[in-house]
Amino acid sequence: MNEELNQESHSGRQVIWRLLSYLKFFKKKTLIAFIVLLTATGADVLGPIVMKIFIDDYLTPRFFPVRPLMLLAAAFIGLYAVSALFNYYQVISFQRIALNIVQMIRVEVFSKVQHLGLRFFDQTPGGSLVSRITNDTETIKDLYVTVLSTIVNSTVMMIGIFTGMFFLDMRLAFICLLLMPFLLVLMWVYRKLSSKIYRVTRVKLSQLNAKLNESLQGMSMIQAMRQEKRLRNEFGHINSEHKMALLQSVRLNSLMLRSAVYSVYLIGLMMILSFFGIQSFDHVVKIGVLYAFINYLDRFFDPINQIMQQLTIFQQAMVSAERVFGLLDDHRTAPVQEGNLNAAVREGRIEFKDVTFSYDGQTDVLKHISFTANPGETVALVGHTGSGKSSIINLLMRFYPIERGGIYIDGEPLTAFSDQELRRRIGLVLQDSFMFVGNVADNIRLSHHQITDEQVKAAAEFVQADQFINKLPHQYHEPVGERGATFSSGQRQLLSFARTMAQNPKILVLDEATASVDTETEEAIQEALSKMRRGRTTIAIAHRLSTIQDADQILVLHRGEIVERGTHQELLKKGGLYYKMYQLQHGKTGDKVSSAH
Structure with a gap:
């Protein structure tokens, strides 16, 4: 187990680039999906600006011309309609790409296993291989389905939000920008802590599969030799270790994903309210700008929360990818033909x-x-x-x-x-x-x-x-x-x-x-x-x-x-090891064997 826990043949950056390299087989579909995603994100970012215009230019001065208001309402509804429709399409697109990639990886892993030498299988439990081909590749699928699209969506959303903030008030935007280092440190700490936990979780799941496979393959012997209790205890011990690893991840997620991020959000909210409060002593505060900033702050931390939550899946996918790529890069392959010879078996010597x-x-x-x-x-x-x-x-x-x-x-x-x-x-x-x-x-x-x-x-x-x-x-x-x-x-x-x-x-x-x-x-x-x-x-x-x-x-x-x-007769005449084996198989006693000499 320790060897599997310590086996990190790929750095995190190499694993990410290798995972992303599969997208090259779906360049056109991926490009279209990203364009749709950017369009949906842009529609989301423009929504608060339309609402700010309505509040400051029409609601606050109580000026309600029908035609401009109808255009604003149509723009607001249109933006959200575009956002909903395009978000639906991009989710379907990324799902389809992800399923195709996982299908490729599974076939690639299965093909690799077919060409591994018996030396590899002598040292690797069958259940562990099943876990890599099924569970680990399924976890990798989540990377493409949810993590990739969420991170891109959230990153574009945050860039758009900061663009909107700078458009509304440059000073306040710089104040909000001060929160980014805290969030980046938070993500880095979470990734470091969670990677160790998820590696243990995947290894324990692999061991569970190995023990289950062993039990199913040898069920007749287990029942005949009354080994049910021993196998149940061994399975329960591994299952308990797997549960403890999962509980550690739950504790970490509860601390880092919700509490810590929400604390940073409260600090940002207090900074914005303090800024407008101090500004109100000397200037009139525009309600529309205040609404837009608070709305942007909510929208800013929504993608942050999503990214933090996706880091859980991201870490699991990274660990699973390390295990899958470790299998794909295993050098213990079956011996193959060397050179360009066209040798043929003709006589059989x-x-x-x-x-x-x-x-x-x-x-x-x-x-x-x-x-x-x-x-x-x-x-x-x-x-x-x-x-x-x-x-x-x-x-x-x-x-x-x-x-x-x-x-x-x-x-x-x-x-x-x-x-x-x-x-x-x-x-x-x-x-x-x-x-x-x-x-x-x-x-x-x-x-x-x-x-x-x-x-x-x-x-x-x-x-x-x-x-x-x-x-x-x-x-x-x-x-x-x-x-x-x-x-x-x-x-x-x-x-x-x-x-x-x-x-x-x-x-x-x-x-x-x-x-x-x-x-x-x-x-x-x-x-x-x-x-x-x-x-x-x-x-x-x-x-x-x-x-x-x-x-x-x-x-x-x-x-x-x-x-x-x-030959048989020659070896019997020698009276050596073969003679002893032959005599024993034909019911001779040890004394008779000795006397036969």
Whole structure:
């Protein structure tokens, strides 16, 4: 949390300019909206001057000519009509521009997230990302909708009011101008104090979303392990901290927005009344001028109050923008193709040459890994949990950058291939099969529209998934809910097999592909796997050693190193770590293992 609180990669001025830079995509609409806003503000400023003319020139001397009074009344009503109509139009215009900009930012953030590397997701809770994409961008929207138009409107209004004041009485206008330094200091102090509070508020809201996301994703485990009370207490603690941060902002707003501004207003009112009171000793005071000045003072502090109130939204938007831009500028992106090479996977020969890798930059999870998988061969990776099997897969799939050593496919470095070529030629089947919302055919085809319905069915038949698909009420059009919750783990795995085969990959990567399949289904899948591996280079992770006995090469990993390699029979003859693992999986006791040596 402290890292997120202290993360301010952008100064306030840079954030503002970056937010305003999105207006360049709507130059014409923004210009029209500002012109309309200026017109509405000008109509508001001229209203008191028309009223001053009526009071001093007609009401005070009791002179009521019909035609001039009708013109004044028409001008007064016309000005307010123009103000109301144009204010309505400018609000709609700024709302439309704001919604378009927020739509752009959300798409930009979502697109950025799609290209971030797994290293980023390893270190960032999913709920926090959801908060940035939804809550923070929604707060940024308020900046364009209310803050921008209010500040411009209020600034133009204050300039117009001072212009009117100088037109009426220059001395009094200078006196009122003395109030500005106090108001500017007030705004500066408020902005400094509120920025810290709102940063805590946004971080706590992000943590609430993260905790909520974690609870919803793991609800079955929470209920099974009776963790409801613990999760409720943790959520309540974060919620309480969020509430305290909000209460701090309420206290600050109550003190700075109303009380302090109203005190300055009273000082200004006393200055104007004192000025006219002293002037009345020697000169006749014009009631119209007095009315206009008091009216202007009210109108002057109305935009001041609006600006101060909008500073709340402004500060929240600034903090949210810092968080969003921090995400957009995050450098932990997924590795991409380097250079202008048009490398293609043709045979599927894989080479690892002295690869060493660390997730955190401190502890190596892979140490000097070297092996070769020739075209059409099956290389199996075995070892205890944490030995580095999945890390080898992650590097081969280019989920993480290769820091030391090299990985080559058909003699070309992995960095020479485009993402499209790698994802098209390398088929990945994970232990936990992820299903997308849609239907069965969509989950096999994914977004590859070139795959026909016939190819979808052929892929399903190839892995024998058609046996359960054809029994579904809607068969290939059967709806698939979130994460495929209505299907069994075995059915989801069969669909992921079909999804992989529909791509017709040259290289096959199996990460515990049969771990979630029941014994009856496994027999059918083993036959499908045998067909899938034919003519393809296969890298397979397996805990059940019986599933990889026919592998051309078995690599035994221990603490990130390859400690043994060979075929199933060769490794059994060595009597090493693989032999012990095999004996344990087949129900042998520790004594029998020892005696077997």
